[in-house]
Amino acid sequence: MPRILAPLVLVGVCCAQAHGEVYTWKDSEGVAHFSDRPPEQASHQQVRIRRPSTVSMSDNLGQQRRVSGIREQVRELLAAPSRSTPAGSPEFADHRGERQRRCDGYRTRLARIQSQLRAGYSSKKGNTLRRQRRELSQNISRECMLR
Structure with missing residues (x-):
């Protein structure tokens, strides 16, 4: 059981530490798009995502x-x-x-x-x-x- 659980925990830790980047751009029709990958041929901007504020x-x-x-x-x-x-x-x-x-x-x-x-x-x-x-x-x- 520990041999099966260890790789799953390792994958979970790696995924949790990786922070996603978000990109935005507008196509030729003016429609805004958002993605985790930048477009190859369109000019784009990286979106800064702030942490949400919380109140207990x-x-x-x-x-x-x-x-x-x-x-x-x-x-x-x-x-x-x-x-x-x-x-x-x-x-x-x-x-x-x-x-x-x-x-x-x-x-x-x-x-x-x-x-x-x-x-x-x-x-x-x-x-x-x-x-x-x-x-x-x-x-x-x-x-x-x-x-």
Whole structure:
């Protein structure tokens, strides 16, 4: 058995240590080709293949937990109107209704600006409309998206 296994191991080691080269070229029709042997009659380039970057599973899971924790903190901060207002109180409901009205107003104004931009405008007016659209989009993102 060792006599049969030894040549196989030797071949495996030799093959594993040999690094392959990759060549690329384009033919007369513009089609890109890749091969481990360079073409004989076409000009070609050798492709440099970099090793893939890897992240261990534990690092990946740790990063996912950190990101999830940050998202949860942001949701809590945005959901609470103030630290002194309990969630079941009428003030909390009033605050939520006010926030909804404000968000609806942002969206209405944004839709109006979008229609003005689609309808055509002068250069100066277009810059003003785009600035207003950017500000409204930021307000919507900050105040309305995580609801």
